[in-house]
Amino acid sequence: MSSENGRNLRPLSLHVPEPKFRPGDAVDFNDFDIPPAGAVARPAIDADPSAMAGHAYALVRVLDEEGRAVGPWDPKLSPERLIRMLRHMALTRAYDDRMYRAQRQGKTSFYMKCTGEEATAIGAAHALDRDDMVFPSYRQQGILIARDWPLIDMMNQVYSNKGDRLKGRQMPIMYSAKGASFFSISGNLATQYPQAVGFAMASAAKGDTRIAAAWCGEGSTAEGDFHSACTFASVYRAPVILNVINNQWAISSFSGFAGAEATTFAARAIGYGIAGLRVDGNDTLAVYAATEWAAERARNNYGPTLIEHFTYRAEGHSTSDDPTKYRSAEENVKWPLGDPIARLKQHLIAIGAWDEDRHAAMDKEVAEEVRAAQKESEKLGILHDGLKQPFDSMFEDVFEEMPWHLKEQLAQMTAERKAAGI
């Protein structure tokens, strides 16, 4: 009550964001203004962040409605490169479909798809050098696929089987692949952000030439780690690319709860003095071009870039989630920026480098590739057919050398198992 000072104010009220559409609602994106492809300028790679603040509110788009590549951001890639990216996206989708089904069949405990977001990992991975260090979230399996990492190794991790290099210690999909410069995935959101900046700082401090790139969802930008990462990246001009995948949902929370009603996620960059770009995340060429720009900027010591990839999480959050409980089923169908695979396919057809028959043949090939890898991986074990790793191994690697108290626990376990006859 502020009556003491004699003022007659209305009571305060709290704003609680509400998504536009809930289950059963008709979805209408007519008021969603799609900026035309090719309309955003491409700054010089050494541009002062303060001079490119407008880019944080725009949307870099290359592919137009007819599938033509237009404007200053067209990366002018060869048809061979475009076909490789298309194939990596198709392979990622086929892999996701197969592993999702494996979870439904009880062969693994958990899975997460990246359907609709394939371009944000694969477009970016193609624009980076293969040994640039990537710090992904759990939804960038496309990077491993773009780096031609063996599917069977990914599946072995999902199945926690005999072939699992992580020895069954991690939840499915929390991959780790040093050989692909792919940092170990952690379940704790956004922790990889300051770690990526630290890697980039170390690279610069050592006079190396590798850069780093991190990914997180728009929901994860609400974590404190996001802000620490931006501060360190800005202060030390770390050679890092900070990708925010704005797929508009963080499980059942729409992006408004992470701040999307007030501003864009790319605009977070402005306050830190970091270059910020906002791109159409379903446009593989725009993702490639933005990453290429940011990579060149980082490599030439002009500092970090924050890229918001505007996209849509086309399916459930994970195999434990049912999105029909909190959002309209029409959203995915009506999402105006389309599907990244369909759009790159349309472009390849438009330039005469592709056709429906080749596309159908590719889909068959990638499905077969996934099926064959699955068959091999399942020979090494699936859920519910016993432990696949030696019992002792669960005490290893906690520390580099096993300390006395872990040795004691190991001995106790061994004795109890022996006494129980197992």
Ligand SMILES: Cc1ncc(C[n+]2csc(CCOP(=O)(O)OP(=O)(O)O)c2C)c(N)n1
């Ligand atoms: C520190 C922390 N808090 C909460 C969770 C639980 N959690 C897992 S995924 C998720 C949503 C993340 O959403 P977003 O960052 O938008 O990424 P998306 O899943 O959409 O790719 C939450 C809250 C967690 N894993 N870690």
